[in-house]
Amino acid sequence: MAVKVQIPTPMRPHTGNLPTVDVSAATAGEALRELCKLHPAMEQRLFDNGQLRRFVNIFINDEDIRYLENLDTKIKDSDDLAIIPAVAGG
Amino acid sequence: MIDFQSTDRYSRQMRFHGIGEEGQKKLLASRVTLCGCGALGTVLANNLARAGVGKIRIVDRDFIEPSNLQRQVLFDEQDVKENLPKAEAAVRKLRLINSAIEIEAVVTDIDRTNIESLCQDADMILDGTDNFEIRYLINDVAVKTNKPWVYGGVIGSNGMTMTIIPGKTPCLRCVFEAAPAPGAADTCETAGVLGPVVNIIASMQAAEAMKILSGKAETVNKELLHLDVWENTFRRVKVAPLLGKVDCPCCQRRKFEWLDGEFGSQTTSLCGRNAVQVSHRSAEKLVFEEMARQLKTLGEVSYNKFMLKFQAEGCEFTVFPDGRAIIKGTADVDRARTLYARYIGH
Numbered sequence: 001m002a003v004k005v006q007i008p009t010p011m012r013p014h015t016g017n018l019p020t021v022d023v024s025a026a027t028a029g030e031a032l033r034e035l036c037k038l039h040p041a042m043e044q045r046l047f048d049n050g051q052l053r054r055f056v057n058i059f060i061n062d063e064d065i066r067y068l069e070n071l072d073t074k075i076k077d078s079d080d081l082a083i084i085p086a087v088a089g090g
Numbered sequence: 091m092i093d094f095q096s097t098d099r100y101s102r103q104m105r106f107h108g109i110g111e112e113g114q115k116k117l118l119a120s121r122v123t124l125c126g127c128g129a130l131g132t133v134l135a136n137n138l139a140r141a142g143v144g145k146i147r148i149v150d151r152d153f154i155e156p157s158n159l160q161r162q163v164l165f166d167e168q169d170v171k172e173n174l175p176k177a178e179a180a181v182r183k184l185r186l187i188n189s190a191i192e193i194e195a196v197v198t199d200i201d202r203t204n205i206e207s208l209c210q211d212a213d214m215i216l217d218g219t220d221n222f223e224i225r226y227l228i229n230d231v232a233v234k235t236n237k238p239w240v241y242g243g244v245i246g247s248n249g250m251t252m253t254i255i256p257g258k259t260p261c262l263r264c265v266f267e268a269a270p271a272p273g274a275a276d277t278c279e280t281a282g283v284l285g286p287v288v289n290i291i292a293s294m295q296a297a298e299a300m301k302i303l304s305g306k307a308e309t310v311n312k313e314l315l316h317l318d319v320w321e322n323t324f325r326r327v328k329v330a331p332l333l334g335k336v337d338c339p340c341c342q343r344r345k346f347e348w349l350d351g352e353f354g355s356q357t358t359s360l361c362g363r364n365a366v367q368v369s370h371r372s373a374e375k376l377v378f379e380e381m382a383r384q385l386k387t388l389g390e391v392s393y394n395k396f397m398l399k400f401q402a403e404g405c406e407f408t409v410f411p412d413g414r415a416i417i418k419g420t421a422d423v424d425r426a427r428t429l430y431a432r433y434i435g436h
Contacts (some may be wrong), residue, residue: 009246009318010276013383019321044377054268055275059327064265067331084316084327086266087243087250088435089278090130090220090288 001075003031006082014041028058029071031081046083057084095190100142113304114142118191120303121145123212125200125228127176128152129283130242131218132164133292134299138216139184141300145192146184149208150177150218151199151424161285199424200224202349205231214302215239216295220278221431222269223354229254229262230349233341238302238310240295246281247320249291252329253298253310260332261341265314270435277435279402280384287319355430357423360416366426370413381409385433402433409434 005021015021021038025031032052036043046056058065059082065073075081097104097114104114120143124131127150135148154162154169154176162176169179177195184193198204200219205227209215214237215228225241232239233256241262242251254261269275294315301309314327339345347353355370378393385391391400398409405419407429415434417426 009248010281045380055266055270057266062325062327064327064329064332067335082325082327084250084314084325085270085275086222087245087248087316088220088222088269088275089245089281089283090126090128090218090243 001026001077001079003075003077003079003081005031005035006080008083008085010085011042011045011083014045015039025075027071027075028060028065028073028081031075032058032071055086057086058082059084094188097142099188099190103141108306108309109300109304113306116304117142117300118144120213121147121211122214122216122299122303123147123149123209124216124218125149125205125208125224126218126220127164127180128158128218128220129161129278129285129288130244130292130295131176131216132162132180133289134216134218134242134296135180135184136164136187137293137296138299139188139191139193141296142188142191143299143303145194147194147196147208147212148177148180149196149198149200150175150180151197152176152428154179161283161288163289199427200227202227202351202354205349206235209235209237212237214299216299217241218292221435222266223348223431225262226269226348226353230340230346232256233261233344234346234349238307240298242291242295244283244288244291245276245278247284247287248316248318249287250314250316251291251294251298251311252314253302253312255302255307255310256341258333259310259312260329260336261338263340264332264336264338264342265329267336275435276384277432279432280387284319287317290317290319355427357427359421359423359426363418364421365416365418366420366423368415368417368426368430370415370430376409376411376413378409378411381434388433400433403429405429407433 007015023031023034025034127148154165164180164183175197177197181193181195236256238255240253312330314329316325358367378398382391385400388402405417409415
């Protein structure tokens, strides 16, 4: 399935400043692993020993994967996968 | 003689169907604690004082600097010249705007020892802070004492906000289980911030507060809103189903780890060295490469496996992988905490 991964501004230096990256994947976890293959510097930002970092939130079509099937959440063609980190400033 | 005490001053707001005379009475009888009075905080305070929220307590540890004036709407050049604390300058300005309400300035550093007393008499808590440590403290107190609060955060051209009503919506830790490790996320000092996004996010927070305080809590926004004024995006991310679905230590298991001091920072003045050590207990290890990239806008940054060094505001920072930092050039613990939040984050 073709999926567009939305990259948040603070992580764009690790995707060559691309705001979105197109990958082909069947699940959320696969999509993120594909992203890390294309842009290896993302690995450290997203994962810690293979686990998604606790401050990284993943949304498929604006739904949090934690109440779906987490990294096993299935992806349909042209779904939108967004990485949204907490915003700290103020 | 003009009567500023009359509720006529709120007539345009009372004519709005959602508020009415009843809603206005409730606003006037309500009390809020505003944590932080910088960018978000000044916009929030401005909106709520004008709307007639009866009692507003403004808590902030900082002083006003010229670089604040671009976005912190209650301050002006005279306040900088007078070297006023932000809470005090805000209260002086707000009293000129609305003399019919009570506004209190508290110039202090919010931490786990004082946050409960600062919030105990408030109907709700408002987030005008710039770091996650205080937000998790607010979240702990809000859940523990069953008070609503509204999170807001801004950086660069983007911002997010979410309203937390304990037991009815997910809490901050349901949505963001952990804050980015110190140095892992941009701060307003490293990535900058635009005035318009501050005004939008804080105005949304203020509207949420008005709903809750006027007795219309059922109309609050139950999702996480995220927008970017430069990229023209607006997302309404569905987080409501997380309530009860994630094993939240705070609102499900009622473990108040930030309030109880299991997480968070401790500061110690290093005697005779004109330096302060800020120890930060964090679940995440620091990524120096990432920090160096963000901090290089300030000047030279050097790091190896064991430490990262940089200079800012006349102080030398030495940061260790576990989040601990020694800030040389000040013996003032409050200033060190401010500098830590400003440049290392959290």
